[in-house]
Amino acid sequence: MSATDLLNNGPTVIGVGLKGFIDDLKSQGADAIAVDWRPPATSDPQVLDSADRLTSGDLSGSVERGNQKALENMLAADPVLIDVRPAGELIESLGDHKILHAGPPVEWPDMCGPMQGAICGAIVLEGWAKDLQAAERLAASGKIEFEPNHHHAAVGPMTGMTTQSMPLMVVENKAFGNRAYCAINEGLGKVMRFGGNDDSVLDRLRWLESTLGPLMADALLASEGVGLKNIIARGLSMGDEMHQRNVACTSLILRELAPAIARVTDGDTASEVLTFIAGNDQFFLNVAMVMGKAIMDPVRDIKNSSVVTAMARNGTKFGIRVSGCGDQWFVADVEMPRGLYFPGFSEKDANPDMGDSTIVETIGLGGFAMAASPAVAGFVGAGSAADAVAYTNRMIEITVGRNPEWTIPAMDFAGVPTGIDVRQVVNTGITPTINTGIAHREPGIGQVGAGVVNAPLACFEQACVALAEQQS
Amino acid sequence: MSVIINEVRKGFYLDSVALMRMSADIAAADGVDDAVLMIGTPSNKQIMADAGLLNEQGERASANDLVIALRAGSEGDANRAIAKAKKSLDGGTLKSTGSNALPPTLASACTQLPAANLALISTPGSYATREAKAALRQGLNVMIFSDNVSLADEAALKQQAASNGLLVMGPDCGTAIIGGRALAFANAVPQGGTAVIAASGTGLQEFSVLLTRLGGGIRHAIGVGGRDLNDDIGAISTLTAIDILAADSQVEQIVLISKPPGAATANRVFEKLANCGKPVIACVFGYDESSLPGGIQYAGTLKAAAETAANATIPANQTQSANALAATLASTRTKIRGLYTGGTLCTEAQIVLQQAGLPVQSNAPAPGATTNAAHQLIDLGADEYTMGKPHPMIEPAVRTESLQQAIESADVAVILIDLVLGYGAHQNPADVVADALAAAPAERPIVIASVCGTNSDPQSLQQQTASLQNAGVIVCACNADAAQLAGEIAQLQAG
Numbered sequence: 023m024s025a026t027d028l029l030n031n032g033p034t035v036i037g038v039g040l041k042g043f044i045d046d047l048k049s050q051g052a053d054a055i056a057v058d059w060r061p062p063a064t065s066d067p068q069v070l071d072s073a074d075r076l077t078s079g080d081l082s083g084s085v086e087r088g089n090q091k092a093l094e095n096m097l098a099a100d101p102v103l104i105d106v107r108p109a110g111e112l113i114e115s116l117g118d119h120k121i122l123h124a125g126p127p128v129e130w131p132d133m134c135g136p137m138q139g140a141i142c143g144a145i146v147l148e149g150w151a152k153d154l155q156a157a158e159r160l161a162a163s164g165k166i167e168f169e170p171n172h173h174h175a176a177v178g179p180m181t182g183m184t185t186q187s188m189p190l191m192v193v194e195n196k197a198f199g200n201r202a203y204c205a206i207n208e209g210l211g212k213v214m215r216f217g218g219n220d221d222s223v224l225d226r227l228r229w230l231e232s233t234l235g236p237l238m239a240d241a242l243l244a245s246e247g248v249g250l251k252n253i254i255a256r257g258l259s260m261g262d263e264m265h266q267r268n269v270a271c272t273s274l275i276l277r278e279l280a281p282a283i284a285r286v287t288d289g290d291t292a293s294e295v296l297t298f299i300a301g302n303d304q305f306f307l308n309v310a311m312v313m314g315k316a317i318m319d320p321v322r323d324i325k326n327s328s329v330v331t332a333m334a335r336n337g338t339k340f341g342i343r344v345s346g347c348g349d350q351w352f353v354a355d356v357e358m359p360r361g362l363y364f365p366g367f368s369e370k371d372a373n374p375d376m377g378d379s380t381i382v383e384t385i386g387l388g389g390f391a392m393a394a395s396p397a398v399a400g401f402v403g404a405g406s407a408a409d410a411v412a413y414t415n416r417m418i419e420i421t422v423g424r425n426p427e428w429t430i431p432a433m434d435f436a437g438v439p440t441g442i443d444v445r446q447v448v449n450t451g452i453t454p455t456i457n458t459g460i461a462h463r464e465p466g467i468g469q470v471g472a473g474v475v476n477a478p479l480a481c482f483e484q485a486c487v488a489l490a491e492q493q494s
Numbered sequence: 495m496s497v498i499i500n501e502v503r504k505g506f507y508l509d510s511v512a513l514m515r516m517s518a519d520i521a522a523a524d525g526v527d528d529a530v531l532m533i534g535t536p537s538n539k540q541i542m543a544d545a546g547l548l549n550e551q552g553e554r555a556s557a558n559d560l561v562i563a564l565r566a567g568s569e570g571d572a573n574r575a576i577a578k579a580k581k582s583l584d585g586g587t588l589k590s591t592g593s594n595a596l597p598p599t600l601a602s603a604c605t606q607l608p609a610a611n612l613a614l615i616s617t618p619g620s621y622a623t624r625e626a627k628a629a630l631r632q633g634l635n636v637m638i639f640s641d642n643v644s645l646a647d648e649a650a651l652k653q654q655a656a657s658n659g660l661l662v663m664g665p666d667c668g669t670a671i672i673g674g675r676a677l678a679f680a681n682a683v684p685q686g687g688t689a690v691i692a693a694s695g696t697g698l699q700e701f702s703v704l705l706t707r708l709g710g711g712i713r714h715a716i717g718v719g720g721r722d723l724n725d726d727i728g729a730i731s732t733l734t735a736i737d738i739l740a741a742d743s744q745v746e747q748i749v750l751i752s753k754p755p756g757a758a759t760a761n762r763v764f765e766k767l768a769n770c771g772k773p774v775i776a777c778v779f780g781y782d783e784s785s786l787p788g789g790i791q792y793a794g795t796l797k798a799a800a801e802t803a804a805n806a807t808i809p810a811n812q813t814q815s816a817n818a819l820a821a822t823l824a825s826t827r828t829k830i831r832g833l834y835t836g837g838t839l840c841t842e843a844q845i846v847l848q849q850a851g852l853p854v855q856s857n858a859p860a861p862g863a864t865t866n867a868a869h870q871l872i873d874l875g876a877d878e879y880t881m882g883k884p885h886p887m888i889e890p891a892v893r894t895e896s897l898q899q900a901i902e903s904a905d906v907a908v909i910l911i912d913l914v915l916g917y918g919a920h921q922n923p924a925d926v927v928a929d930a931l932a933a934a935p936a937e938r939p940i941v942i943a944s945v946c947g948t949n950s951d952p953q954s955l956q957q958q959t960a961s962l963q964n965a966g967v968i969v970c971a972c973n974a975d976a977a978q979l980a981g982e983i984a985q986l987q988a989g
Contacts, residue, residue, distance in 0.1 A: 032674065038625045055603050415595065427507065
């Protein structure tokens with residue numbers, strides 16, 4: 023709109039600041055809208071300067087091109103659940119005395135209670151120590167190697183334990199040929215992902231290894247895999263957001279798997295396995311996560327792109343990775359979730375935010391798709407259905423585009439906000455909203471609530487600075 | 495002869511209700527007999543076959559695929575409709591309503607109001623540059639109401655705008671009127687053929703009010719900010735404004751209102767004005783008239799500018815003579831104290847008093863003002879008075895304290911005040927003055943006011959004038975007249 027157009031057509035105005043001026047214009051019959059302006063959350067001049075250069079300055083063109091490529095790759099993804107295999111077979115370097123965990127790198131002394139509890143359980147499960155006390159000594163001795171799941175095309179919820187004998191689901195992104203891995207969801211209650219490590223926890227893991235894993239593998243082979251994009255699309259219209267609510271998707275995938283399971287095993291085993299899946303509304307969470315990892319890996323290393331390729335928490339730190347910065351982690355202290363607690367628990371019992379499950383938000387689901395899931399909006403303390411829509415609308419401000427195949431009926435089939443842009447997070451001060459379960463801070467007690475948490479702004483500030491420096 | 499076209503999208507799912515809504519939309523397109531978008535389940539394919547919409551391509555679709563099927567009068571119509579269907583599918587949305595919440599960023603506001611052509615920025619100054627840059631990037635013209643923007647930032651913004659054919663009004667631009675719409679602090683004035691370029695806010699307001707009182711009207715009034723004509727900026731916005739106003743066939747004449755331009759800038763501005771093809775009036779306070787190029791008419795005050803532009807004279811609206819008023823004052827009362835909410839009104843009053851031979855001092859000195867002069871005119875909108883407080887045009891009560899002091903001063907003969915009405919201004923500034931005067935002793939200085947406003951303003955000129963008069967205030971027709979009357983009284987008191 024040139025200056026001449028302004029004079030010829032009269033003003034159509036966007037107000038940034040005093041809203042009264044916009045009211046005055048409207049009272050004169052002019053078309054005008056006020057921005058809900060607030061000062062930028064960042065005051066660090068280096069961060070603002072970097073964000074400005076990436077957004078509107080000398081670097082903006084190359085960032086835009088990188089981000090369009092990133093969005094294209096995300097939307098082109100075709101994730102299919104194809105197999106379940108022991109982790110040791112899938113991840114070459116995963117042998118004895120090595121444990122993959124959730125989030126960015128962390129060493130034993132810095133791990134939170136549930137993470138340490140889960141590590142001890144995993145050591146006993148693998149037979150590297152005879153009991154939990156011995157396991158703890160071994161873990162503290164420095165003889166166990168710890169690495170993030172994300173460094174091995176894998177993800178895991180909460181503590182995110184991955185060791186060689188655990189069966190991992192395999193999702194192949196058919197459009198790019200890459201594969202990603204995630205353990206099978208253990209169910210609710212006392213489980214290793216919340217730091218549980220007693221016999222009941224380990225017994226269940228052994229059953230996954232001996233029974234459910236191989237059976238799922240056979241069933242997937244028999245059914246030539248399960249395409250996941252359509253399940254997500256249907257699930258969104260059935261009230262799931264795939265982080266806190268997976269009841270619809272769990273049912274949908276059960277519908278896909280059940281006939282094949284019935285074909286490949288006897289009736290009793292089929293009944294046992296189907297009962298286990300049907301009894302866990304969050305069964306699909308791990309499927310959504312491994313799908314997310316398979317979608318995001320081909321988005322890594324796109325030159326100059328400011329799109330987030332991973333968000334993950336290790337119970338101590340929150341880390342993000344950004345496409346144009348490759349495998350570098352940008353890390354800050356993790357925040358405490360706000361939410362609702364199960365009877366008998368309160369925020370004093372809560373562990374800080376934890377897990378790789380934020381990969382779900384990274385692909386536009388979870389907190390980004392809150393509007394699809396009014397039920398979750400209430401459960402996680404977000405309030406009314408209208409609040410849920412507002413959550414999703416805010417995420418649109420910090421994303422590159424929308425996913426035309428994953429739509430939200432309650433928003434007139436608007437696509438979910440897709441491709442978190444670190445520049446926009448810094449520019450708006452709006453940080454990604456994450457729907458999350460809340461773990462007890464002591465190991466072994468399990469989930470004590472659910473809520474929302476925000477990714478810390480500092481991660482995005484660091485990423486902006488690094489991306490700008492790298493391009494200069 | 496109708497054609498049937500089917501197109502299949504592999505692995506695409508969308509809720510059937512959304513697809514039905516899209517189908518209805520596509521079916522209504524020109525030349526389309528019928529159209530449907532459906533997931534390719536066996537039962538859906540049967541429905542499409544029964545409707546005579548399925549061909550062999552659609553037949554091959556699976557339950558994981560989307561079929562776009564339509565029948566149209568011609569291949570062209572069919573292809574256009576297919577393209578439309580794909581576009582609405584790829585848009586990811588029929589239409590996003592969401593909540594009624596205000597957009598959190600300028601960029602999202604642009605999405606909500608795609609026709610926007612102007613950003614009005616009134617954030618605290620330290621954030622204004624960033625927002626203005628964002629607005630320019632969106633291809634918007636910018637009006638920066640905020641002050642405290644650095645000269646360097648102002649220059650950079652204006653250069654960027656100029657290279658993209660955009661206009662930056664401000665920073666510190668309080669007033670503009672574009673195509674009959676008042677922006678920020680402006681009065682409700684009728685449209686007409688006069689265009690204004692003004693460095694200042696209240697100068698523009700007073701001129702537009704007086705012009706329209708004389709039957710004229712405003713086509714556009716562009717504020718450029720107080721520093722645009724400085725050599726640091728080089729009149730970037732003024733020059734743009736001259737260009738676009740000269741190109742507007744409905745502009746009959748152009749009026750420039752400003753302090754004297756910088757030495758290096760003056761020639762460029764006046765040459766451009768002299769050659770713009772329209773009659774030009776330059777109201778440049780304290781400027782040497784003889785250095786203007788030929789063809790530009792000079793006006794020394796806002797009143798003179800309005801009278802020249804309208805080719806008419808502003809009638810005096812009060813009947814008491816200076817002699818009669820001076821007779822009511824003790825002989826010890828000799829000084830004029832001006833308490834202004836409008837900066838340019840304060841400047842104009844200084845010019846008028848100086849022309850009458852009276853020395854004036856001011857915190858915002860006009861050309862020719864001296865220090866330690868007997869008569870003092872204060873701009874209460876200047877930074878030293880507004881630090882941490884609202885501007886007196888928004889909250890005239892900040893003038894009350896100074897007003898009371900002046901009333902209690904034994905040597906003050908005349909208190910000069912202004913009232914600025916219009917959008918953005920206080921809803922009833924006259925009552926604030928009346929309240930202050932109600933407590934004053936009977937023997938007090940004469941209070942002379944002018945009201946910058948129209949009867950169409952939210953506050954109404956007539957009502958505000960009446961309130962002042964009821965409170966014992968002498969109300970003149972314009973700011974220059976008020977200063978003129980004050981000067982005459984002061985001269986009589988000086989003996």
